[in-house]
Amino acid sequence: xxxxxxxxxxxxxxxxxxxxxxxxxxxxxxxxxxxxxxxxxxxxxxxxxxxxxxxxxxxxxxxxxxxxxxxxxxxxxxxxxxxxxxxxxxxxxxxxxxxxxxxxxxxxxxxxxxxxxxxxxxxxxxxxxxxxxxxxxxxxxxxxxxxxxxxxxxxxxxxxxxxxxxxxxxxxxxxxxxxxxxxxxxxxxxxxxxxxxxxxxxxxxxxxx
Amino acid sequence: xxxxxxxxxxxxxxxxxxxxxxxxxxxxxxxxxxxxxxxxxxxxxxxxxxxxxxxxxxxxxxxxxxxxxxxxxxxxxxxxxxxxxxxxxxxxxxxxxxxxxxxxxxxxxxxxxxxxxxxxxxxxxxxxxxxxxxxxxxxxxxxxxxxxxxxxxxxxxxxxxxxxxxxxxxxxxxxxxxxxxxxxxxxxxxxxxxxxxxxxxxxxxxxxxxxxxxxxxxxxxxxxxxxxxxxxxxxxxxxxxxxxxxxxxxxxxxxxxxxxxxxxxxxxxxxxxxxxxxxxxxxxxxxxxxxxxxxxxxxxxxxxxxxxxxxxxxxxxxxxxxxxxxxxxxxxxxxxxxxxxxxxxxxxxxxxxxxxxxxxxxxxxxxxxxxxxxxxxxxxxxxxxxxxxxxxxxxxxxxxxxxxxxxxxxxxxxxxxxxxxxxxxxxxxxxxxxxxxxxxxxxxxxxxxxxxxxxxxxxxxxxxxxxxxxxxxxxxxxxxxx
Ligand SMILES: Nc1ncnc2c1ncn2[C@@H]1O[C@H](COP(=O)(O)OP(=O)(O)O)[C@@H](O)[C@H]1O
Ligand SMILES: [Mg+2]
Numbered sequence: 001x002x003x004x005x006x007x008x009x010x011x012x013x014x015x016x017x018x019x020x021x022x023x024x025x026x027x028x029x030x031x032x033x034x035x036x037x038x039x040x041x042x043x044x045x046x047x048x049x050x051x052x053x054x055x056x057x058x059x060x061x062x063x064x065x066x067x068x069x070x071x072x073x074x075x076x077x078x079x080x081x082x083x084x085x086x087x088x089x090x091x092x093x094x095x096x097x098x099x100x101x102x103x104x105x106x107x108x109x110x111x112x113x114x115x116x117x118x119x120x121x122x123x124x125x126x127x128x129x130x131x132x133x134x135x136x137x138x139x140x141x142x143x144x145x146x147x148x149x150x151x152x153x154x155x156x157x158x159x160x161x162x163x164x165x166x167x168x169x170x171x172x173x174x175x176x177x178x179x180x181x182x183x184x185x186x187x188x189x190x191x192x193x194x195x196x197x198x199x200x201x202x203x204x205x206x207x208x209x
Numbered sequence: 210x211x212x213x214x215x216x217x218x219x220x221x222x223x224x225x226x227x228x229x230x231x232x233x234x235x236x237x238x239x240x241x242x243x244x245x246x247x248x249x250x251x252x253x254x255x256x257x258x259x260x261x262x263x264x265x266x267x268x269x270x271x272x273x274x275x276x277x278x279x280x281x282x283x284x285x286x287x288x289x290x291x292x293x294x295x296x297x298x299x300x301x302x303x304x305x306x307x308x309x310x311x312x313x314x315x316x317x318x319x320x321x322x323x324x325x326x327x328x329x330x331x332x333x334x335x336x337x338x339x340x341x342x343x344x345x346x347x348x349x350x351x352x353x354x355x356x357x358x359x360x361x362x363x364x365x366x367x368x369x370x371x372x373x374x375x376x377x378x379x380x381x382x383x384x385x386x387x388x389x390x391x392x393x394x395x396x397x398x399x400x401x402x403x404x405x406x407x408x409x410x411x412x413x414x415x416x417x418x419x420x421x422x423x424x425x426x427x428x429x430x431x432x433x434x435x436x437x438x439x440x441x442x443x444x445x446x447x448x449x450x451x452x453x454x455x456x457x458x459x460x461x462x463x464x465x466x467x468x469x470x471x472x473x474x475x476x477x478x479x480x481x482x483x484x485x486x487x488x489x490x491x492x493x494x495x496x497x498x499x500x501x502x503x504x505x506x507x508x509x510x511x512x513x514x515x516x517x518x519x520x521x522x523x524x525x526x527x528x529x530x531x532x533x534x535x536x537x538x539x540x541x542x543x544x545x546x547x548x549x550x551x552x553x554x555x556x557x558x559x560x561x562x563x564x565x566x567x568x569x570x571x572x573x574x575x576x577x578x579x580x581x582x583x584x585x586x587x588x589x590x591x592x593x594x595x596x597x598x599x600x601x602x603x604x605x606x607x608x609x610x611x612x613x614x615x616x617x618x619x620x621x622x623x624x625x626x627x628x629x630x631x632x633x634x635x636x637x638x639x640x641x642x643x644x645x646x647x648x649x650x651x652x653x654x655x656x657x658x659x660x661x662x663x664x665x666x667x668x669x670x671x672x673x674x675x676x677x678x679x680x681x682x683x684x685x686x687x688x689x690x691x
Contacts, residue, residue: 098218103543
């Protein structure tokens, strides 16, 4: 059963071309989805609509069959979805533990450890970690917040190939072992092949591959 | 993670900003607290000064045509005499002092009398019949009399005349010596009737008459005698005896106008017969520098508060720009805007608690120096620093003749001179050195005020600096930062 549904979504930026013309998709828990598409095709736009950062001009996004506008986008962001960005978006004056604790509903240490951060690293200034480690902290924050959906926008964009592979694995495990619904936006076809289901965004429409 | 913990982490990890903010808030708080404490001290100083100065007003018999009880007689030699049939009686005084705020009073009336004494001649030639006339001051008590209050005279032997005393007198030591009199001796005084009074007190003259001035016999300090009110009534025979002027002292000169209006509303007194004379100049002059300080300081506090709010808003807005990213992240995590703003507010408040507390130390140092600096600037330079009114009612009018309210005895010069003499005496409190001074100590009350004002400024500033960020949508913030 789909945990997240995207129904007939249309979106255009103010005084701009329509970016999304008619998007329909369903997402289930325990699966990893990849959305690929050329640069500028609207992947980030779509993800931010699903993530409750903006509202589509037409159509609806349902979480467990309920329109996310029902309880408000803030509620949606806090309780339903976690966002992971290419630039990690960590808080620079907090340690990895504290970053993960920001919205945590559970003990963050085991999560950070399982993601491969050492006891010393979790207490370090978060800006003094490598890119891959920082992205793991962001993922730990998402996992600790207990949201059923994880949305990742180019999570490996700033990382070398090996590190990127590690991150994708962590996301895949989160879907398969922790029963999360993981949606990863990427322009790398290679990484996309790791996903259970791949969508392609083209000309404002979403196609299953 | 809660708001407070996030704020705490920010404040402790961003040490540079925190220290800078601490000093900004410290300077701001020092100014505000200094201003507050000076304002409070100058308020206190004003109150103390008022109490020290006191105030007074005089009730005098109106001898002009306005007074229906005023009578005028001209004898066949052309001597004019003015008197009233409605003088200030004991009953009237008792009515007036029921008004709140009146401390005490001194009543007097002066009458020309003949005595059996050898008196000191003046240096102004007069008709022979006036050469033996002197003033008898009938009072309720001599202690409150202006001669003694102003320390022109000082009792050296015996006692003051007090209320309800009968047939007594206080005379000068010079007069006593000249006539071989001592305490307990009797002298004879004559007006309509003759009265015999016992000397119960002898005074010395601390401020003698100026040598070079022309002084008539009855005005010489040595010749002044004081008698009780009963004696006056005896001298007058059947005429109603009363006082021609009563001076009422009030506790607080700031209340003077209020008290006077209360007095004038007393319906049992026919105010057509009297005039009320007041002089609040002493108080106003002395209080003026303090009042200026107060106004200045109040303005200062307001300006400081506004400037502080502006500076703080600008600094926080500047810093807020570098926190757009952070704000966007918090929003994307579903943290409410209110929650985010309250974190920013808490951060400033955390630092403010210390800065405001420490400003207690700094402003104690600054306040004293500033307060007296301000006072020096607002006090006009002069020999007597606080404006002491020196014109004092000393019982001697330069024109010489006063008006008796009693028929028969009063002898006068020409009508014009009399006119000059009616109701022109203006009295003032004599204050030696009632100096305006501010002793400033910062009180806990001031610190409390500072916290209230300071927190208001901080809330305004944080609110103003957060406006731009908070108007943005999370998506816009996140797209701005990538
Ligand atoms: N804030 C914005 N205002 C106007 N146009 C935008 C904005 N953000 C993105 N776009 C445009 O919308 C289109 C889709 O952008 P985006 O969703 O970022 O693409 P992708 O993530 O697939 O690269 C692009 O043509 C881009 O120029
Ligand atoms: Mg993108």
